[in-house]
Amino acid sequence: MANASVAEEEGNKLTLYSYWRSSCSFRVRIALNLKGLKYDLKPVNLLKEEQSSPEFLQLNPIGCVPVLVDGHAVIYDSFAIILYLEDKYPHNPLLPRDIHKRAINFQAASVVSSTIQPLQNLGLLNYIGEKVGPDEKLPWAQSVIRRGFRALEMLLKDHTGRYATGDEVFLADVFLAPQLYSAFKRFNIQMNEFPILSRLHETYNEIPAFQEALPENQPDAVH
Structure with missing residues (x-):
């Protein structure tokens, strides 16, 4: 996280x-780091069902x-949180000005947040089990x-630069990085079918804001 925090300068204290x-x-931690926003982290242990406590449900x-x-x-909701941060703290923008490139970013984020992640989350996998x-x-x-x-490879093939939609980090990257991490670390996906996503995964590993947000670097991580 950056040393200077706009949130603190405005008198607000962010808690995640x-x-x-x-x-x-993970994706919200990346967004906060990219914007240089300091925050207090409050761990919620999903395996102990702390998310179902009356206090948390409030x-x-x-x-x-x-x-x-x-x-x-x-x-x-991570999408709502990130768009809130984008609106309130517009420095280091996560959305490009170009409306077509902006739409590609929204599409990529939606594929991750709507098509992939809900269907492989802990609750659904436990239900299937x-x-x-x-x-x-x-x-x-x-x-x-x-x-x-496969959909993301087709979507991004004509838009990638160093990152998903060019040479700047944007919303698509914030959503892609955690999903790619899970694919490699948790779900044993063979990535030779996905050359664009494989390259992006390697690139994200070089960015400090992404590295600091990694699951294993969190205070509640279990190794």
Whole structure:
């Protein structure tokens, strides 16, 4: 996180409720880091079902992370949080001015947040394990991720530069990085089918704002 924080200068204290392995929390941590916003991190252990406690449900009735508290504002859902940060703290913008490139960023973020992540999250995989069988959890997650990655390869093929939509880090990168991390680290996806995404994954590993947000670098990480 950057030393100077615009949030602190404006008198606000940001608090992020997060779980170290949550890809949704991961993407918000990246956005906060890219914007140089300091924040207090409040771990919520999903395995211990702390997200279902009455206190947490007062913050987020859906019972999931992340949740951002900014002064009197309480925002949940990672997409909403990141767009809130973009509007309130417009320095180091996460969206390009070009409307076509902006649309590509929204599309890429939506593929991750709507088409992939909800279908491979902990709750659904546990449900599949109980109702179908534990051996079906990984094949299901892999099929969902591959389908989304094929769409992303097609979407980005004419737009990539150093990053997903050119030579600057934007919203698409913030959403792609955690999903690619999960594909490599958790779901054993063979990435030779996805050369663009493989290259982006390597590039993200070189960015300090991304490195600081990595799950294993969080205070609640279990190694």
